Amino acid sequence: MSIRLRNVCADCSVPDPRWASVNRGVLICDECCSVHRSLGRHSSQVRHLTHTPWPPTQLQMVQTLYSNGANSIWEHSLLDPTSVMSGKRKANPQDKLLPNKSEFIKAKYQMLAFVHRMPCREDDSNTAKDLSKQLHSSVRTGNLETCLRLLTLGAQANFFHPEKGSTPLHVAAKAGQVLQAELLTVYGADPGAPDSNAKTPIDYAREAGYNDLADRLFEIQYELTDRLAFYLCGRKPDHRIGQHFIVPQLADSSLDLSELAKSAKKKLQSLNNHLFEELAMDVYDEVDRRETDAVWLATQNHSTLVSETTVVPFLPVNPEYSSTRNQGRQKLARFNSHEFATLVIDILSDAKRRQQGSAGLSTQDNLDFMLKNLSVKPFGDSLDNDQPDYDSVASDEDTDQDMPVSKEDRTKSPDSDLTDGAITLQEYMDVKKALTASEAKIQQLMKANGNLSDELRLMQKKASKFDKQSSMPESDYDNAFMDSDMDDSRRGRLRSSGWLAEGSSIPELDNVEMETDPTLPSTEDVIRKTEQITKNIQELLRAAQDGKHESFIPCSERIYVAVTEMAALFPKKPRSETARGSLRLLTSSACRLQAECKKAVPSDGGQSPDMQLVTQQVIQCAYDIAKAAKQLVTITTKETTN
Template identity: 80%
Template sequence: MSKRLRSSEVCADCSAQDPCWASINRGILICDECCSVHRSLGRHISQVRHLKHTPWPPTLLQMVETLYNNGANSIWEHSLLDPASVMSGRRKANPQDKVHPNKAEFIKAKYQMLAFVHRLPCRDDDSVTAKDLSKQLHSSVRTGNLETCLRLLSLGAQANFFHPEKGNTPLHVAAKAGQILQAELLAVYGADPGTQDSNGKTPVDYARQGGHHDLAERLVEIQYELTDRLAFYLCGRKPDHKNGQHFIIPQMADSSLDLSELAKAAKKKLQSLSNHLFEELAMDVYDEVDRRETDAVWLATQNHSTLVTEKTVVPFLPVNPEYSSTRNQGRQKLARFNAHEFATLVIDILSDAKRRQQGNSVTGSKENVELILKAINSRHNSENQDIDQPDYDSVASDEDTDLETNAAKASRQKSLDSDLSDGPVTAQEYMQVKNALMASEVKIQQLMKVNINLSDELRIMQKKASKLEKQNSMPESDYDNPTPSLELDEPGSGRKGRQRSVIWQGEGSIPENTDTDAAPSSTLPSTEDVIRKTEQITKNIQELLRAAQENKHDSYIPCSERIHVAVTEMAALFPKKPRSELVRTSLRLLTSSAYRLQSECKKTLPVEPCPTTDIQLVTQQVIQCAYDIAKAAKQLVTITTKENNN
């Protein structure tokens, strides 16, 4: 790690002295307390890394420090720099503020809501704006001005934009110009070093062609970042890419444990996943590795005499609203894997990633990733048949997290060896690891038993709520079952959105329209009517988000009811059977998200004997539902405007 540039650094969020964490995709340095909030938001919002206790690629650290020193924080606090903000009472947090609610609310507004960033003038066609911004990015990366490029990315420029006239991407331009820090920034925002230009060349090719050998080697590392990180987690080494070794596959010391039929079935299902689903699973496991490693650093750097503080604990991966609720549930289940199970999953992913890159095919299948996780999980559970698996996971306590972290460290000692190294770990070492795991497993089993009854009671309450919804508030339409939503990008998120489906997860499903006699209609309402209803929906959503920001949880239900009424009124403008598939998809997303919103908001009711609700998790789901509603309404405005103008 390079030396810190100067000693006068302050936290970007609260101005505390000597920050020891960095948010890579935001280009800022932050203190311990603010970092705890960043971690709770998830890596899709902020990618945190400790400045001293985490290994850094030198140029990545240089990129963050360059952004920090050139005022990257002003991008995220643009409107706060306006003197009018001081007059209106809007201010950033300070070191003396409490983490909750003061610092947490400010950080969420700053990075999750993007409340203070510069807003471009409204335009009818957002794609044109994104294209213009991406062209500016394409041109800017040939220079050394990182802050300009981060600003463009924060406004919605696409790191993987393929310039139609130039026939290449911004990463090709940066590589050709030898701009290694620009390449680091683009990669953080999702640029792919393996992308070919119109001549069939990759950014790596252009870096080598221009004599930028350090850049070329770094681009290869970035290309294998996911599998390198997984291998390093298990055995503390990375492949030697310079000499053509791109994968290390660690081996379990006691491989006999993985020869059961369940283990074989799990591996077979993993191999039969489509490339897209396999990539999603690998990305989720990468995020879980990051969470576990950051946890270890977090615990090592805290004052253990005062460990129970108001700092946020992250016991499992936070909800990513760009992903379906099914995928979010699968991601959170990864935290339940003990060290041995998780190491097995990581090894299986590394093995299959190598197989797929080498082009070895396996018969395709549409198995859900969730089945893979269940199959691997069941290797352990089959040895404990008296323990029933609840549908919903209990939340790990601070003590469990500490135990799991120790087990993970022990597991790393157990899994030291690769297919290129010096043999398996001894039986004695394995028994030491097994003993370390037992303490964690006993605690988890106790929590699972307690959770069984609570989960059953929760499901009963959800069924009752669903029945009431069916009886009291079902509109007569054919678009109440959600279907896969459109792919989306969120400016400033640091990662392309991959939300492929928004699935109704309540116990009672929303029924199909029974009016089969209605004829498909191509008639659409007037643009003015749709805009008016959208404005009403937006106003109600803003009210809900304000309640969330101010922790007024008792306002969730009345807000959700007003949103539901506004959504119903908007849906009533459209024919019962729209001819346009795009209209039907948007209406399904609109109405199903409104139902999900009501269901989530009802979880704030203090109903006995329902277990204590995790308000933070509910709030994240509420925000996701509100986002889906606003997105669907915007799609309908765009569609009706376009159709009515034709």
């Protein structure tokens, strides 16, 4: 479903905004969206109006909120004439993104600086309770902006009314208020929560004859696993026929899992439900970040490859989470596309196992158990941080090969994996120490230094001060490509929103133990090859932006040739583990890119590919290549200066 772009940006009044903030109920322009994305999903959940698949009623909910003045909720005090006297003002189209628009948007949505404040009362809990009771009553009507205002002020979407014996979602479902139900679930309302009569909102919608609403609420319960499955294979389970899970498998399973990978899987399975929920929610957020980046890059002007406003390099900090968890969330960005797909598959598999493996419970008890332990907590529901957040998983830095998931390991009894026991305190402390050290390295890696071309020119100037080293003999760093062949047949029940695991494959650029390696090529040679790779990637991104999918394959071939020439500059086995890891990422990503681009061609049977999914994966592979090339430039620059 799409809409005609005839509105103005809620934050700066630029005409024809192309993005929406779902939880804020506003439409925003590209520039302002770049700031929203940097705030994180806990502050603003952004979706493109035409390039992102929308549940029709969710899009209708956002449109209705915006057209009915939802923006006045976030700019309440600015509407007061005295605000002009105080120096407060809204951003305008002529303002610069940094710092003007950025500071205004952060004040508006992160600090809630312009929201109407309730009079201070001694008992805040009573205030929240009163607001929640008002919400419980208001959702039976179609007045969405009133309910959004109440939620903003502190009303709880899952509030259980002690006298009525139900939640606001029960009331909205019984009244057939589809858009109210969409708003409540965006703010975390549980469609499977029972009321005092042991009935769920789904039950009430079905009994009242609102079957479309009942189906939508049922679908929302599987939002997390559906989103993860769609990310990997471009389709979702058909819940109407009883298919509730799709768990893809990696096609190349010729190699068994290493002992390290097996240990990582066991530790994932040994997590208690609370920690597994957190991990799942974080991975969901990372999927959203990657998908949004893909849409962003496909809809922008690619005169440069990377700039301050085109890429959100890792998940922004959520102040509701512990520092350890935030560090772990940010490490997710360092997984390349193959490794991240492996993690997502492991989580989908274990979610299904947990849902179906609650021995001794009835089917309904199983459903209730999973809904209770895997529920969405998008706003203000602080989590218990007394227990460790993550345990380590296998890293590409620990092995010379990518670690594919074997078919045998995926199909064996899950009970056979549960032999590792609970995570020990010492294991947790080791992981926490590693996370802390890695965070500093990530910050250094992701520092905003302008776009990639600027960095290359700067490094080239530095390189000119040194003697040119001769390049080394050709070598083959072409790792075998591990494609994702999709297989389904998973059934179950589950609801939630995002997941994560600790570990990484992308080497650090500032490895303090790295020795000088005289066999590495000169920085000038590496920069020259990197510039060619960058040029070819820009051409590919422009083709994606213009919808010229027929150009994907020739573009990928040119990128592959440029990557092969760059890899040939390096020796067979560089002394630096950092260099070896970067070369592995560079060449394997180029192979994956070729395979993804080939999917843009219709199959022999005439079936058209899902171009949105193909474009998303193509852009991710291109980003992995650019990042690896940047790492190699940095590595050779350090070697030269040493």
